[in-house]
Amino acid sequence: QDFTFKLHHFLGAKAPAQTQMLEPWARQVEENSDGRVKIEIYPSMTLGGRPPELIQQARDGVVDLVWTVNGYTPGLFPRTEVFELPTVFKNDPVAANLAMFDMFEDDLKEEYQGVEVMFLHVHAGQGLHMRNTEVRTPADLDGKKLRIPTRTGAWAIEALGASPVAMPVPELPPALQKGVVDGAMIPWEIIPPLKIHEQTEYQIEGHDKERFGSTSFQVSMNADRWNGLPDDIQQAFRDASGRDWWGKVGEVWRGTDNFGIELAVKSGNTHITLTEEETQAFRDALAPVVDRWIEDVSAKGIDGDDLVEKARDLIADNTGAM
Amino acid sequence: MNSRPGLAGAAARLITLWALLGGVLLLVVVIVNVVSVIGGVVWKPFPGDFELTEIGVAVAAFAFLPYCELIGGNVTADIFTARAGPRLIAFFKFLASLMALIFACILLWRMYHGLLNQKDYNYTTAILQIPLWWGFVPILISLALLAVAAGLSLRDSLHSFAEAKHA
Amino acid sequence: MIDSLSLGIGSLVVLVLLIAIRIPIAYAMIFVGGVGIAIVNGSDLLFNQLKTLAYGQFSIYDLSVVPMFILMGSLASRAGLSAALFRWANAWLGWLRGGTAMAAIAGCAGFGAVCGSSLATASTMGRVALPELRRYRYSGALATGSLAAGGVLGILIPPSVVLIIYAIIVEANVVTMFAAAMLPGLLAVVLFLLTIAVYVAIWPDAAPRHGGVDRQEFRAATIGVLPVLLIFGIVLGGIYAGFYNPTPAAAVGVALVWAYGALSRELSFGDLIDALKETASTTGMIYLILLGAELMKIYMSRIGLPQATAEWIIATGMSPMLVMALLLLGLIFLGCLMDSLSMILLVIPFFWPVLVDLNGGLYMTAEGSGFGMSTEDLKIWFGILALVVVELGLITPPVGMNVFVISALAKDTPMIETFKGVIPFFAAEIIRVLLLLSFPILVLWVPRLLSG
Ligand code: NA
Ligand code: NA
Numbered sequence: 051q052d053f054t055f056k057l058h059h060f061l062g063a064k065a066p067a068q069t070q071m072l073e074p075w076a077r078q079v080e081e082n083s084d085g086r087v088k089i090e091i092y093p094s095m096t097l098g099g100r101p102p103e104l105i106q107q108a109r110d111g112v113v114d115l116v117w118t119v120n121g122y123t124p125g126l127f128p129r130t131e132v133f134e135l136p137t138v139f140k141n142d143p144v145a146a147n148l149a150m151f152d153m154f155e156d157d158l159k160e161e162y163q164g165v166e167v168m169f170l171h172v173h174a175g176q177g178l179h180m181r182n183t184e185v186r187t188p189a190d191l192d193g194k195k196l197r198i199p200t201r202t203g204a205w206a207i208e209a210l211g212a213s214p215v216a217m218p219v220p221e222l223p224p225a226l227q228k229g230v231v232d233g234a235m236i237p238w239e240i241i242p243p244l245k246i247h248e249q250t251e252y253q254i255e256g257h258d259k260e261r262f263g264s265t266s267f268q269v270s271m272n273a274d275r276w277n278g279l280p281d282d283i284q285q286a287f288r289d290a291s292g293r294d295w296w297g298k299v300g301e302v303w304r305g306t307d308n309f310g311i312e313l314a315v316k317s318g319n320t321h322i323t324l325t326e327e328e329t330q331a332f333r334d335a336l337a338p339v340v341d342r343w344i345e346d347v348s349a350k351g352i353d354g355d356d357l358v359e360k361a362r363d364l365i366a367d368n369t370g371a372m
Numbered sequence: 373m374n375s376r377p378g379l380a381g382a383a384a385r386l387i388t389l390w391a392l393l394g395g396v397l398l399l400v401v402v403i404v405n406v407v408s409v410i411g412g413v414v415w416k417p418f419p420g421d422f423e424l425t426e427i428g429v430a431v432a433a434f435a436f437l438p439y440c441e442l443i444g445g446n447v448t449a450d451i452f453t454a455r456a457g458p459r460l461i462a463f464f465k466f467l468a469s470l471m472a473l474i475f476a477c478i479l480l481w482r483m484y485h486g487l488l489n490q491k492d493y494n495y496t497t498a499i500l501q502i503p504l505w506w507g508f509v510p511i512l513i514s515l516a517l518l519a520v521a522a523g524l525s526l527r528d529s530l531h532s533f534a535e536a537k538h539a
Numbered sequence: 540m541i542d543s544l545s546l547g548i549g550s551l552v553v554l555v556l557l558i559a560i561r562i563p564i565a566y567a568m569i570f571v572g573g574v575g576i577a578i579v580n581g582s583d584l585l586f587n588q589l590k591t592l593a594y595g596q597f598s599i600y601d602l603s604v605v606p607m608f609i610l611m612g613s614l615a616s617r618a619g620l621s622a623a624l625f626r627w628a629n630a631w632l633g634w635l636r637g638g639t640a641m642a643a644i645a646g647c648a649g650f651g652a653v654c655g656s657s658l659a660t661a662s663t664m665g666r667v668a669l670p671e672l673r674r675y676r677y678s679g680a681l682a683t684g685s686l687a688a689g690g691v692l693g694i695l696i697p698p699s700v701v702l703i704i705y706a707i708i709v710e711a712n713v714v715t716m717f718a719a720a721m722l723p724g725l726l727a728v729v730l731f732l733l734t735i736a737v738y739v740a741i742w743p744d745a746a747p748r749h750g751g752v753d754r755q756e757f758r759a760a761t762i763g764v765l766p767v768l769l770i771f772g773i774v775l776g777g778i779y780a781g782f783y784n785p786t787p788a789a790a791v792g793v794a795l796v797w798a799y800g801a802l803s804r805e806l807s808f809g810d811l812i813d814a815l816k817e818t819a820s821t822t823g824m825i826y827l828i829l830l831g832a833e834l835m836k837i838y839m840s841r842i843g844l845p846q847a848t849a850e851w852i853i854a855t856g857m858s859p860m861l862v863m864a865l866l867l868l869g870l871i872f873l874g875c876l877m878d879s880l881s882m883i884l885l886v887i888p889f890f891w892p893v894l895v896d897l898n899g900g901l902y903m904t905a906e907g908s909g910f911g912m913s914t915e916d917l918k919i920w921f922g923i924l925a926l927v928v929v930e931l932g933l934i935t936p937p938v939g940m941n942v943f944v945i946s947a948l949a950k951d952t953p954m955i956e957t958f959k960g961v962i963p964f965f966a967a968e969i970i971r972v973l974l975l976l977s978f979p980i981l982v983l984w985v986p987r988l989l990s991g
Contacts (some may be wrong), residue, residue: 052655058690062901063901064900064901077833092840094710096836096837096840096845096924097840097841098588098834098837098839098840099588099591099592099595099833099834100595100596100598100599100887102595103591103592103595104592105585106489106493106591107588107628108583110587110588110590111583111587112587112588121498121891122494123493124496124497124498124501125494126493126494126495139440163493165885174385176554193416195412195417198498198499201496201498201499204419204498204499213416213417214419214420214499214500215417215419216420216421216422216423216498217784221712224712224781224784225781225784227781227990228781228782230412230781230782230783231786247453256481274452298718333450363426386768387764387913388735390818391815391816391819391823392812392815392816392819394572394819395610395815395816395818395819396605396815398606398610398815398818399793399815401578401607401790402607402790402793402794403788403790403794404790405787405790406787406790406791406794408787409602409783409787409790409913410790411784421787422600425600425603425786426598426599426600426603427598427602427842429597429598429602429606430594430597430598431595432594432606432822433606433822433826434597435818435819435821436818436820436822436823436826437827438821438878439816439819439820440819440823440824440827441822441823443820445566445820445821445823445824446564446565446566446823446824446827447563447564447824447828447881448558448561448562448563448879449558449559449561449564449876449877449915450561451560451876452560453560453561461561461948463766464560464561464562465561467560468561468562468563470565471562471569472566474954475566475569478589479593482586482589482590483590483593483957486589486590486594489590489591489874494984503651507594508594511594
């Protein structure tokens, strides 16, 4: 091979993120380049450091490519964060990914300094996992302790009258089992690897799979490495990372999410889908989170109003696109 | 440490004091965690305990490094060279101190650039939004003191080498 | 280009050479890992990674429990907990032949439940129990041998620094690992007590019989230990009950031990300063080793050594149990030369993936697996086995740190006597390893009980 790339990420080699997203993408790039490119995937932080360092490793060229969670470095990707907000991200990862693609050049690209973005995506959305509380209204969450997913996820939990609790993901199952937390906001896709269904009774989401926000991710290359590549190699990457691919990634995450909730239901958990009226009560309670975010980013000179409006419009336009 | 007179003695005392400050920081982390546990029982847990623990323990651990070097606290395997003469042992100590000195200087230089990155890109913690570069400031002081401590061991090893020669 | 296996072996030879000429193990790893990365991938890459690598390692949340347990142990050594424990154990066991040595073992076990390190346990209990053992004219070999061996309980009985590091490397739950260590830890105590009983039956002169304590002392000693038991209950009970995770638990432990020392007037301000200094040197040492091990891991990953080793072992066609047995033997051998933490950090990242492959993959269930158990169970079982064998290194010559510590306290006993005194306990440990190898349920039972 003429060009070898090291792709570094934080999950295990058997995680669907690697087997269903990163590997197919890497093989597509290799194929597009007629075998001149080779992408070696290093899972589980085997090239050193902790997950929050991934983005810096890409910027510094310590590795060539990373897949990382934007929220590991809060404040670095404020614009993309709009796609994590409850009531902006609702229920469709495909539509959200396509909307990110459409907004990328004009609205998001500037915050990805030192890297060349291959693709961005969200997961299928934060669902509510509860130990033994059947939740139908925000009032049911009053005073409950919930593990936070992201910075804005903490705000969402506060807006619902619950207490946000920070803890590493591996601590979650025992914390749920023993009641250190009463629940968590995370996607269904986490259920199988952490066996969340064994520690909880209820999985709750809004009408038509509506969730309480999402988390954004990126696959990016070191900028110098990218700029040094010949046009045809760049094209091999570009062709593997087009608009269709961003949408396809949404389908992959929808699929692993469905698998998670099916497992929970099969093991006897109660999967609550709120009615449209009940969902509206949550939307009303969560509306201040969007305002808080707009105020927060305006301090950085970002027009949050405009981003929220564009993201909502584009998500609506792309809903049901695939 | 008391054996070191003058400037070297003052440096050794400073390094010890710095480690004790790190210890006090560790006690502060202990208190934050205890308060959070009690808060979780009587009212609600303090959501920032997690990130304060991470930063506090990291800063404290860096503050411990110079003291550890000063008192020769890093594990060595002495068995292979148990029969070596004092000059050879002084020479090994010289090599080890030199390695520590180079390491301290490189890490000081690199983590200074790390600090600049943290500042430029505005890295913060998730909940309390504490800028991470704040933590790097005491860490750089710790690394400078580590270089000083390695310098002291280097000086000691040269002394022992000279003494062994006369003996 | 040289293949990864030879490059890796060459680097390990350099590492051992550096360690042999008294370069601290941490700096030897930093040097080999750092220079290795710079040669293979260029110094720019290394220098860029060094901007955040150390901070990233030092700020791992799961590691924060390590300095806290060290501080708790340092305070406990000075707050009179060890004396209360030994006094109680001696009141209950002292009337037996060899009873005071048994009390030293029991005291070590009790102290091990608050302290995460073997050396601290050996030296703390040594200071308390050695004068008593000499007063009752126990032989030097038995007295120092029991204490050097008993010190190992400091790490076998949770909390345990080595176990925390293991859990982080293999991504296991720390509490599960602590739970798994409970029964094997108790088994060690029982076997050590039996060892003393057999020893004094064969050599009665080693432990002259002496009378038991009077009723008043018996009551006072028993009441005196209650606060200590309460501290254990709150700290460890809280962890196992899932009331809090290990870091806040250790923080609560520090606060309780501090309060105990303040109330019993055992812990002066000077003691607090000394405890902080001891915590500083131990923590600094451990964290520097962690950084060195991380650099070694990166270098090894970059030259592809873990995969090459795994492919090589699997290609030899050895059975999983044979690989496990050879691995444990290798660890016992390495333990003669290296400290337990460095060993765990160097060896586990390599061999854990090999064991996973031999078992049939990360998500393997018991059915059809190489070791006859799910990979989740293998993670727990192997962790405890590795912990036991790396700790054996503390009492084996030539570098037996526990023996050194006790010898330094017992100036009238030659070190060779202590090594002789340790031999029966070493035999007991080998029996225990064989039991744990043959009956994995001894390890897996408590974690299963706790997870319902
Ligand atoms: Na222990
Ligand atoms: Na040894």
